[in-house]
Amino acid sequence: MNSNDTSRSALELAIRYGFIVLLCGLAVFFSIYASGFASARSAVFIFQSVAITGILALGVTCTLVVGGFDLSIGSVATSALMLSAYTMVILEQSAFVAVVVCLAMGALVGLINGLLIVKMRVPDLLATLGMMFLLIGLQRIPTQGNSIATGMNLPDGSVAEGTFSAAFLWLGRHRFDLFLDRLLPVPVVVFLLIALIIWLFLGYTRHGRLMYAIGSNERAAGLVGTNVHRYKIVAYMISGMLASVGGILLAARLGRGDIASGNNLLLDSVAAALIGFAVLGAARPNAFGTAAGALFVGILLQGLTMMNAPYYMQDFVKGAVLVAALVFTFYLSSRRGGRRTA
């Protein structure tokens, strides 16, 4: 009985802290073997490289919490990228208008997703898959498939005179001073703020707890008087708006409206959210885990790049981490006394 107890608590510890230990171990490993890895600036650009996928991943987390899934986030992000460029370069509007228009677009897409799922009873994967294709096509219609940049020729023969305003580029390029000059980029600050807000919202408010309740048993949650439909729609709207935020930051960093399908953004952010299941042995979607998961992938990729590892190595490693995380979540957690097998 005694030995059984110790092995049990060892397993418990492994599940709870294994991932965090792995994260620290990786950081130490790269600090020793990759020159230039151990520095404040390095740490910051690891955050920067995961900020956008991290923000998208937090959106996915919200839909995972209510037992749904949002496949459209990648294309919402690239649609916001195109829309912000279109608003500023072709319609010659201000940064403020561009941001508001993009957020409204994200919320609208989320609302439509939610209504399709809740009212039309379309399964979540299928509804958001449809939305994904729709948006990939839609974002290209206004410019006939061309990227948007100042000085481009418009279909009517004139030249686009608008520019990305300085205030908008600030969102992607400005750096706040923190110990060092120009250290902390805006997207990182936005990412950390959103992670904090979503973490507090999901874990510490009544609304967040009800969303978890819907995710684990929709019927039971409904029977005790939760407005299941409204919460589900809200989850998709949060997801859509966060994806839009990601797209806006991407546009501000790139400084032009590149056409892109956003599939890589989708896959990376879903991976981050799933890896997040394993952090602290939560075995369920959670904002802290998602942020840590995104960071984990970021550290790996940046470290490998510094060591001159080729791109296919990086995909391989990303996949291996994801599989390991899923084993953590589903196998080890189920052995922990069948708390949940999902």
Next chain:
Amino acid sequence: MLRREFMKLAVAAGLGLSGSGLALAADMPAPFDKPEDVKIALVRYLSTGDFFQSYLSGVEKQAEALGVDLRVLDSRQDAALQADMVDQAIALGVDGIIIQHGLTESMKPAAQRAVEAGIKVVAFDVNVENDAIPQVEQSDYLLGKLALEQAIKDNGDSFTAGYVYVPGIAPLDRRDVAWKEVKEANVGIKEAAMFGTLDNPIANSVANQARSVLQANPTISVVFAPYDEFAKGVKIAVDEAGLSQDIKIYSADVSTADISAMREPDSAWAATVATNPAVVGEVSVRTLALMLAGENPGKQVIVPPTLITQDFLNEQDVKNMSDLGEKMPQFQHADVSTAEWIPLPKR
């Protein structure tokens, strides 16, 4: 007397005019004497992105100038579908087919079927291993070569370089040949790091990688990024690291967005080498037209690239692609696969 002379002159002039008019129509060899009956098909493998959009516009403009009927079949990166589309074009009874990109394995038999059906075929940037089919190419090797020659001219023949490359992509592989050659010929050029990814948005992913590479290798002073999305990504990283004065970027391809990036104050993007995709599109159609008229365009039709430096863009105040075409006539039109009787698209 005088009046008679006048009459004669007028009549002669009239005859001459109508004569030259007649000559123009007669000069069009069959089947272009009745161009509206000529049907050609463009069978595409790649279509998403500025390059392919611009290529298509070139094909459309040249087809319009000739007055032929153009059908566009787009397989959107589906190799099997692209082969089916060639068969579809054969069934449509087209006179000529342009195959734009694709895989040798899937296109070789399909192209052979088209040739057997008596259809003239031109291939752009895909080798279909068929003697009856001329290859239109933008010379990727020359693209890389010219960019590197400019890099050596600007930086001398010994520097530490970063190189952006993803193996297995045909045009990048051909540009890689030039890089390997230049490295071999100049022992002073040291490749400190090789990186690259095609995760999209490509510029953003490459920027993330380049940040790490520049951090890990502070001695890098030149980056060879032979694809404009790569160069854009490296430029973002260089700007973010505050190194825009210390690093020079050499790339290939150009677009309006690239021009503005190159012209930003203190831009690290020193030069790019490009072929105008619209011109390549026009050349593809002209090559097909030559074949339809029974002429021989040659086995390989190469559209030469043009070097575009930051200094040139600034001196000439070039703002977009159409400015570039005006200031650099060799970018607007390639004297390849031309004939007296082929009308060029209006500029």
